[in-house]
Amino acid sequence: MIVPFDIIILIFLVITAVISLRVRDLLSATMILGVYSFLICLLWAEMGAVDVAFTEAAVGAGVSTVFMIATIYHTRRRSSD
């Protein structure tokens, strides 16, 4: 556990969570969720949970963003709220 990293990452985490829910463009929301996933991977790495961080790295960078973009491609990009 490295405390200064911890605090900075947690602040960024809350900001990205709020912003990904505020934007109306779903493509933007998906990409911001990607940033959320990057930050949470960093958080777990500095808390010592390397295997969890590795899983999050593989899932967040490779798979989950692509799934959501694929769904937006077949539905609609605009959200009402």
Add this chain to the structure above:
Amino acid sequence: MGEYFELVAIVAGMVLLLLIAPPLYRIVIGPTAIDRIVAVNIVGTKTAVMLVVIGVAFERVDMFVDFALAYALLNFIGSLAAARYLHKTKPMGGTAEPLDGEDAKASMNP
């Protein structure tokens, strides 16, 4: 020497983390989706660097280097998918609405 370099790693990590704030600012204010995607790409590359930094700070780089490598390999899949999406849909000038839509301005500002 080891402890001193650990300190270097922590300071460098702090600076790198604080420098993630400008891309985050770009993510927050937009204005278009693709600006945000560019910033996401930057944060992704910096995450790979930060993992190496954290590994040096823990003095276990041999364990952390594996998933920094995974990030370096997989990071561009997300931006590639977004680029494919923007190719395959009709041009919208970066917003979710056509440019002459009535609340195109509203979608720019969250």
Add this chain to the structure above:
Amino acid sequence: MIYDIVAVILIAAGIVFFLGAAVGLIRFPDFYTRMHAAGKGDTLSSLLVILGFAIHEFRHFDGSGDVIVFLKLLAICAFIMLTSPTSTHALMDAGYEDGIEPVIGEGGENALAETRKTRKKD
């Protein structure tokens, strides 16, 4: 000791380049120029910082188990050098296809609009 000095210099240079990329990302007026600053500065700074830590690992390069870490860090450099420009290219292309207009100063010439017009005719 000399390895550590070189490593610290490389890391500091990487942070300076990243600072440049960050300033460019905030200050530049339109998508294309922001992409220009971000793509180049980000790739170079990542390479420099990782290279610095790789050289730090180089200090006990005496046939022990750390050779593999050094090689993996070099591999990260190589892959970032390969993938980051590719994604920059893909995003720039996507932005062009998406119809984003550049910001042109007064009296400037918008070459992008001309190419778009001729492309549409084809």
Add this chain to the structure above:
Amino acid sequence: MEFLKTSVIPHFNYWVYVILMMIGLHAMITKNNLIKKLVGMTIFQTAIILFYVSIGVKSGSTIPILEHHHDDHAEVAAADAHHGEPAESDHDSDAVNPDHFANPLPHVLMLTAIVVGVSTLGVALAVSQSIFKDFGSLEEDEILEKIKQGGAAIDD
């Protein structure tokens, strides 16, 4: 101020987990778009995982991977010994101090939760694509209105 010192500072990770969970829960309840609900669900899920991983953190500990394979290389120990005291006692296989390693049990539980989470996210996205095929919309109120107008879309 006293409250801050006794309650917030020693538990700041737990406070952030509660905040993230509230953000996710609020999004799941009030957002109108189904994809936004799924974004909220992802945030909620990571908040839970953050709670579990925070429980397993020990200050001053390292990652839960033992360093036994280094004992085979005497050169590494020699290279490491010239900076700092030879703290080889906790590397000894007989005397592993549990306080020096992070708690592995929450990591195990949460590792599978992430992969299961992404597969269930895939199922949820498939359901929303299927809903869009039937109703032509992802907004909750529009879907409800179309259901009220007559369940023709549900039958086929």
Add this chain to the structure above:
Amino acid sequence: MKWFGLIATAFTGILLLSAVGDFARFGDPHSPANAGVGDRPSVSQYYITDTYADTKVPNIVTAVLADYRGYDTMFETVVIFAAGISIFAILRSLGGPVVPVSHPQAIDTSVDGDHQRIIIGTTCRLMIPVIQLFALYVVAHGHHSPGGGFQGGVILGASFILLALAKDLGTALGRFSEKRYLTLGCVGIMIYAGFGLLCQALERNLLDYEILHRIMPATDAVMARSHSMLGVEVGVAFTVTAIMFAIYSNLSSNGRLDHGL
């Protein structure tokens, strides 16, 4: 609805925050979860101190995942498989027009210029073998460094997704077709369950790997556990790879498997 959501969220938050005050300090090595209550040690302490003697696996997480809590992990894998199957039930349209997957007409040539295809295609041709090799390394090296079946499987699945993004879905399905990935998913589960049932056949409990040293050449009881963990991880990696690509191929083509993203 807005007010109800706000009230419900605030209520839950206050409830949780009032409980947070009773927790042990963040990072306390002697909290009940880390050190146990009173003189009874927590089970995680047993894992940390005794795993290496029991299994000769330095990565405690892998050992706990695949050995001590193997039953749990087996059914997590089954959950992932079930998620993949339910994607088929929800989205896959079998009655529609049948489009041959590797037919040249199925390739989408609408907007992309050739420059796009050349640059990204070349990079992906260089990257995909490296990614797959790295995924196999992650699966096989999970005993000594972070990694294992779940991570390696996701990376291997991501390499096929990258192929589908760089070329098109037809190319990826030509190499890893629907029949193949469903078979691979089933085979993964069967490998995992097979290791468990093999132990039962040798008159031990389910997933009690120690006894497998009787049929594995040149191993003792400890190394049998280590090798069995590797086999189990390979099974997990098969299933996860198959299901990740199955979910992508169905989501990106809306269940028709013709035009991808």
